[in-house]
Every structure is written in structure tokens, then in C-alpha cells.
Amino acid sequence: xxxxxxxxxxxxxxxxxxxxxxxxxxxxxxxxxxxxxxxxxxxxxxxxxxxxxxxxxxxxxxxxxxxxxxxxxxxxxxxxxxxxxxxxxxxxxxxxxxxxxxxxxxxxxxxxxxxxxxxxxxxxxxxxxxxxxxxxxxxxxxxxxxxxxxxxxxxxxxxxxxxxxxxxxxxxxxxxxxxxxxxxxxxxxxxxxxxxxxxxxxxxxxxxxxxxxxxxxxxxxxxxxxxxxxxxxxxxxxxxxxxxxxxxxxxxxxxxxxxxxxxxxxxxxxxxxxxxxxxxxxxxxxxxxxxxxxxxxxxxxxxxxxxxxxxxxxxxxxxxxxxxxxxxxxxxxxxxxxxxxxxxxxxxxxxxxxxxxxxxxxxxxxxxxxxxxxxxxxxxxxxxxxxxxxxxxxxxxxxxxxxxxxxxxxxxxxxxxxxxxxxxxxxxxxxxxxxxxxxxxxxxxxxxxxxxxxxxxx
Amino acid sequence: xxxxxxxxxxxxxxxxxxxxxxxxxxxxxxxxxxxxxxxxxxxxxxxxxxxxxxxxxxxxxxxxxxxxxxxxxxxxxxxxxxxxxxxxxxxxxxxxxxxxxxxxxxxxxxxxxxxxxxxxxxxxxxxxxxxxxxxxxxxxxxxxxxxxxxxxxxxxxxxxxxxxxxxxxxxxxxxxxxxxxxxxxxxxxxxxxxxxxxxxxxxxxxxxxx
Numbered sequence: 001x002x003x004x005x006x007x008x009x010x011x012x013x014x015x016x017x018x019x020x021x022x023x024x025x026x027x028x029x030x031x032x033x034x035x036x037x038x039x040x041x042x043x044x045x046x047x048x049x050x051x052x053x054x055x056x057x058x059x060x061x062x063x064x065x066x067x068x069x070x071x072x073x074x075x076x077x078x079x080x081x082x083x084x085x086x087x088x089x090x091x092x093x094x095x096x097x098x099x100x101x102x103x104x105x106x107x108x109x110x111x112x113x114x115x116x117x118x119x120x121x122x123x124x125x126x127x128x129x130x131x132x133x134x135x136x137x138x139x140x141x142x143x144x145x146x147x148x149x150x151x152x153x154x155x156x157x158x159x160x161x162x163x164x165x166x167x168x169x170x171x172x173x174x175x176x177x178x179x180x181x182x183x184x185x186x187x188x189x190x191x192x193x194x195x196x197x198x199x200x201x202x203x204x205x206x207x208x209x210x211x212x213x214x215x216x217x218x219x220x221x222x223x224x225x226x227x228x229x230x231x232x233x234x235x236x237x238x239x240x241x242x243x244x245x246x247x248x249x250x251x252x253x254x255x256x257x258x259x260x261x262x263x264x265x266x267x268x269x270x271x272x273x274x275x276x277x278x279x280x281x282x283x284x285x286x287x288x289x290x291x292x293x294x295x296x297x298x299x300x301x302x303x304x305x306x307x308x309x310x311x312x313x314x315x316x317x318x319x320x321x322x323x324x325x326x327x328x329x330x331x332x333x334x335x336x337x338x339x340x341x342x343x344x345x346x347x348x349x350x351x352x353x354x355x356x357x358x359x360x361x362x363x364x365x366x367x368x369x370x371x372x373x374x375x376x377x378x379x380x381x382x383x384x385x386x387x388x389x390x391x392x393x394x395x396x397x398x399x400x401x402x403x404x405x406x407x408x409x410x411x412x413x414x415x416x417x418x419x420x421x422x423x424x425x426x427x428x429x430x431x432x433x434x435x436x437x438x439x440x441x442x443x444x445x446x447x448x449x450x451x452x453x454x455x456x457x458x
Numbered sequence: 459x460x461x462x463x464x465x466x467x468x469x470x471x472x473x474x475x476x477x478x479x480x481x482x483x484x485x486x487x488x489x490x491x492x493x494x495x496x497x498x499x500x501x502x503x504x505x506x507x508x509x510x511x512x513x514x515x516x517x518x519x520x521x522x523x524x525x526x527x528x529x530x531x532x533x534x535x536x537x538x539x540x541x542x543x544x545x546x547x548x549x550x551x552x553x554x555x556x557x558x559x560x561x562x563x564x565x566x567x568x569x570x571x572x573x574x575x576x577x578x579x580x581x582x583x584x585x586x587x588x589x590x591x592x593x594x595x596x597x598x599x600x601x602x603x604x605x606x607x608x609x610x611x612x613x614x615x616x617x618x619x620x621x622x623x624x625x626x627x628x629x630x631x632x633x634x635x636x637x638x639x640x641x642x643x644x645x646x647x648x649x650x651x652x653x654x655x656x657x658x659x660x661x662x663x664x665x666x667x668x
Contacts, residue, residue, distance in 0.1 A: 027519070027522075031519040077560075133610055133637065159610055161610065167613065167614045167617075168610060168611040168614075169558075169611055169614040169615070170557065170558025170559070170609070170611040170612055170615075171557075171558055174611075175611055178611070205611070206611075207558055207559065207560075207609050207611055207612070208558060211611075232560050232561075232562070233561070233562075233563050234563070238560070262563040262564070262567075263514075264511070264514050264517045264518060264567075265517070265518045265563045265566075265567065266518060266519065266563070267517075268517040268518075268519060269514075269517055300514075300563075300564070300567055300654070300655065301512070301514075301654040301655070301656065303636070303654075309514070370636070371636070372636040372637060
């Protein structure tokens with residue numbers, strides 16, 4: 001693609017940029033840099049309101065993020081150097097960022113596109129547990145529970161808890177085997193669900209470059225799939241990540257990375273966090289030539305992104321990006337609640353509605369029960385998310401604010417209680433791959449309730 | 459009447475190392491017992507900072523900066539102490555994210571919380587090999603090794619450290635991170651599990667009080 005011509009430039013800058021200790025980068029570049037731009041651009045957040053209604057504030061967050069990113073750069077841990085691009089270079093590069101991409105093959109192909117704030121076009125849904133661990137025996141049925149849902153556009157695998165009975169170990173042959181097994185089982189799930197050409201993101205089971213690269217090629221991850229990697233929080237990379245990027249570019253794959261700023265960390269509170277999320281998403285395109293740019297900001301104690309602070313800062317950031325660029329942005333829904341709880345469904349309402357009216361292009365998940373409890377996810381919450389995406393595409397930010405406030409009140413006290421719910425096998429009939437009556441009933445109740453709040457599911 | 463520690467506490471809260479160390483030395487040279495300086499002012503203040511962070515009323519940078527000032531104060535007052543006035547840390551802790559895992563902010567939050575609670579923490583960073591962790595724990599004479607693993611394929615490296623340390627039962631191994639749990643810690647012989655930074659501090663206090 002025309003925006004993927006900077007590889008040697010990035011490598012060169014990682015080898016010749018200013019040398020720096022990592023701790024100094026954290027303190028002087030990230031923390032002090034954010035503090036500087038928060039003051040300079042007067043980023044003040046109304047904490048009573050979840051969904052930003054102030055376009056001028058969103059635009060100031062954008063300006064602050066570009067200013068901050070140009071001064072801060074991205075730290076390469078391998079070379080201890082800072083990769084930098086000037087404000088003008090960042091703006092020039094963003095002009096050529098892609099605003100649409102076709103993923104998947106044949107009749108299962110879908111198009112992702114940049115959206116605006118209050119855009120009436122529905123965002124895409126990556127229906128998936130987003131790498132949550134699962135036992136081998138439940139891998140295929142749990143994946144089918146997502147892929148069979150017409151609301152799901154693209155998918156991603158869970159992570160195997162072990163490979164052929166062995167614990168998976170990073171940078172070992174077992175990691176390579178698990179990467180291949182993940183792809184093999186994902187392709188089988190898509191064939192069995194009748195959507196063999198659907199795009200999926202991978203390779204989730206692998207952390208290292210060797211694990212990912214091994215299964216990203218003939219017989220493995222396809223050119224029409226989404227090729228992911230995460231950068232290191234905050235705004236850091238290394239040669240392992242650049243190895244993955246180089247391989248994806250050489251394969252002409254869709255580059256689909258993510259950055260997950262930690263709330264309360266180097267970015268501080270909501271103001272700094274909004275700027276940091278925005279800057280990290282810009283960096284994914286400028287420094288890593290991403291086709292689509294993703295995030296799943298994380299709460300430091302609850303490990304979700306459905307708390308009020310993160311709903312506010314993520315929404316503001318997505319609005320800043322949607323109003324000032326044509327980047328295709330995506331957000332992973334990481335609720336605390338798990339299957340078999342209404343908490344999960346209310347969290348889906350709040351985050352999905354927020355992202356839809358704030359201009360996101362794709363939602364990922366839900367990564368139920370914070371993605372950390374083996375098998376605690378199911379396709380039903382993805383169906384609900386897809387329906388919410390369509391419904392929320394028809395409403396304004398002010399209507400969304402009322403709905404999100406109602407949903408948030410329903411679960412705010414549950415967040416610290418961590419109602420992780422049940423395993424997939426306990427909320428789905430494994431033969432029919434349909435939700436149990438109890439889980440279906442909770443979904444029906446919440447959907448009916450939310451419809452009364454003003455979301456139309458027709 | 460204002461507290462004699464007002465200026466010192468202000469410097470710690472604002473992360474001003476120069477002013478903090480100067481004020482601590484001034485107070486000691488004016489006759490304040492260094493042990494009282496810590497027990498009456500610095501320790502309660504750090505405890506309060508930790509509490510505020512656990513409620514997210516302040517954030518990691520403020521906590522780290524406060525901790526840096528206190529470390530500098532420790533160093534600055536050493537020449538002014540008599541043999542029976544040495545301030546002791548509450549315990550020595552090695553902290554690391556294990557091999558293959560590059561997540562560091564969660565670990566850094568735990569580190570900062572431990573430091574503001576008076577523990578001496580030696581940070582081995584991310585992607586730390588089993589060999590490095592074990593060797594450093596022995597050299598540092600650590601009371602506790604705190605290991606972070608956010609990715610499932612990193613867990614075998616946590617298990618390796620636990621096995622290595624079986625021959626050194628006086629050093630406890632505690633674990634945290636997404637794929638671990640109380641059950642995992644029990645099954646694999648860890649001495650404890652912390653769900654988050656607040657839990658980790660409580661766990662360390664409990665282990666070191668036994």
C-alpha cells in the first residue's frame with residue numbers, strides 16, 4: 001500500500017536516533033511531555049459527562065497528541081534510541097493513511113472504513129474473546145459460537161492453555177506448535193461455521209516474533225487476514241516487534257497493531273490518558289505503518305476498559321481521531337463481567353454505544369471477564385454487541401450519553417466485585433452451540449430493557 | 459501550630475528531591491531524631507500516598523517521584539546518623555517480569571506501591587531470565603521475589619523460578635498477572651498471589667510478618 005514505504009527509514013531512525021535510558025524516556029518524554037501538552041492545550045475534562053459533546057475539546061486533544069508525539073517519539077528498547085518524526089512529518093504521513101481496506105476472501109470479505117463522529121454507517125465487529133485462554137477441546141465450539149453469528153464480520157482466536165498437553169513456552173518449539181494449532185483450529189472453525197473466507201487476526205497464541213512468523217505464511221495466516229502485534233506501553237518498541245512488522249509488510253498483509261495505555265500510569269489521569277491514547281494510535285500508523293489502529297486502554301486494578309474514567313478518555317480520544325484524521329480506529333471491549341451475568345451485557349452497552357457515536361471503525365470482543373479467566377466467554381455477547389453497533393449508529397452523542405449513563409449505573413458497583421461468570425461449556429449447549437435458556441433469558445431481558453432506553457433494534 | 463514536617467512533606471508530595479533532602483538534613487541537624495522523622499512523618503505520608511493511588515486520586519508518576527525523594531533522603535541523612543539510628547527497610551524484594559514478557563507498567567505500579575510502603579525493591583525489568591532472577595535474589599539477599607507474567611506462554615518461566623528457589627525456603631516467591639490466580643499459585647508452589655498492586659502490598663506485609 002502507498003503508506004507502507006517507510007520501513008528502512010524507521011529502521012534507520014531506530015539505529016541513529018538519540019540515545020536515552022528507558023527510565024528517562026518514561027519520565028522526561030512521556031510523563032513530562034503529557035503534562036506539558038495537557039496544560040498548553042487546556043485539556044480539561046468534565047467528569048460528570050461520559051461521552052464528550054465538545055468538538056473544540058476533541059480538536060485540542062488531537063493537537064496536543066501530535067505535539068506530544070513529535071517531542072516524545074517512540075523508544076526502541078533494543079537500541080536504547082528514540083525514533084522521532086517532526087510535527088510536519090507526522091502530518092504529511094497521515095495524509096496517506098488508508099481510509100478503507102477489504103479483508104477476508106470471497107463472499108466472506110468485508111470492507112472496513114474510517115468513520116466520523118455520529119456516523120450513520122455501522123462499525124465492523126471483530127467477534128471474539130481476543131486471546132482469552134481456552135482448553136483445546138472447547139476451542140472449535142467456542143469459536144463457532146462467534147463465527148455463526150451474522151452480526152460478526154471478522155474474528156480472532158482464543159489462546160490455547162496448552163499444546164498437546166504441554167505448557168506453552170515463549171520462544172520455544174512449543175510456541176511455534178501452538179501458533180500453528182491456533183491457525184489450524186481457527187480455519188476449521190470457520191469452515192464448520194460456513195464462513196471459510198472470513199478474515200481473522202493472528203497470531204494470538206504467540207508473543208515472540210519466531211512464534212508469530214512461523215504461522216504467518218503458506219498454510220497459515222493468509223494475506224487477506226489481519227496481522228497483529230502490540231507495541232509496548234508506553235510508546236515503546238524493540239526489534240522483535242519490528243521483525244513482525246517487517247514480515248507482515250513483506251507478505252503484503254493488513255497491518256493491524258494495537259497500543260494499550262494503562263490508566264493512572266505514565267499518562268496520569270483522564271486528561272493525559274486521552275492525549276496518550278490519541279498519540280499511541282497516531283504512532284501506530286506513523287511509526288508502524290498500520291492499516292488499522294487499535295487500543296484497549298486498561299484499568300490498573302480491575303483490568304477492564306469499561307470504567308467511567310476509561311469510557312470518558314477513550315471516547316474523547318476516538319472523537320479527536322475521527323474529527324482530525326481518516327485513520328481506521330478500533331477499540332477492544334474488555335469488560336469485567338463474564339458470560340451468565342447481566343453485568344457483562346450492561347458493560348457491552350456502555351462501551352459499544354460510546355465507541356460507535358465517537359467514530360470508531362471496529363469494535364473487538366467482548367473480551368469477557370477481562371480476558372484472563374479460562375473459557376469465560378461466548379458468542380452471545382458478540383451477537384449483542386453487533387446489534388448495539390447497528391442501533392447506536394442511528395443516535396446522536398447526546399442520546400448516547402443518556403443511554404450510557406443508565407447502563408453505567410447498572411454495573412458501576414460490580415466492577416470491583418469482578419463477576420467473572422461462567423465457562424463457555426456452562427452457558428452453551430455444546431451439541432447445538434446455542435446459549436442455554438438461562439443465558440439467553442438474561443440477554444433477552446437486557447436487550448428489552450435497553451430498547452426502552454431508546455435504542456432501536458429493528 | 460503547624461507541623462515541623464510541613465515543608466518536608468510538601469517537598470515529598472511535589473517530588474522535589476533537592477528541597478526534600480535539604481529539609482530532612484536541616485531537621486536532623488536541628489535535633490530531630492531520624493527515626494522519629496520517619497515514623498512520625500515520612501512513613502505515614504507514604505502510606506497515605508499509597509492509599510490515594512489505590513483510589514486513583516493520584517497517579518503513578520506522583521507516587522514514583524515521592525518514592526525517589528524518600529530514597530534520596532535515606533542517602534542524604536546517612537552521615538548524620540549514629541550507629542543505633544540506622545533506618546532499616548521493611549524487607550528486600552526482587553521484582554521482575556519473567557522471560558518472554560515485555561509488560562512493565564503493571565510491574566512498575568507494584569514496585570512503586572512497595573517502595574512507598576517502605577520496602578527496598580530491586581527491579582530486574584522485563585524479559586528477565588530465570589538465571590538472572592535467581593542469581594540476583596541471592597546476591598541481594600531478597601526476602602521475596604515478586605514475579606509478573608501477563609502472557610500464558612511466560613508462565614513456565616515463573617514455574618522455573620519457583621523450582622529453583624525450593625532450595626532457599628527463606629526467600630518467598632509471589633506471583634501476579636493476568637494468567638495466574640490463587641489456584642495457580644497453590645498448585646505450582648508459589649508462596650502467594652496478588653491480584654493487583656494493592657493485594658501485592660498486603661501479601662508482602664503478611665509474608666514478612668510471619
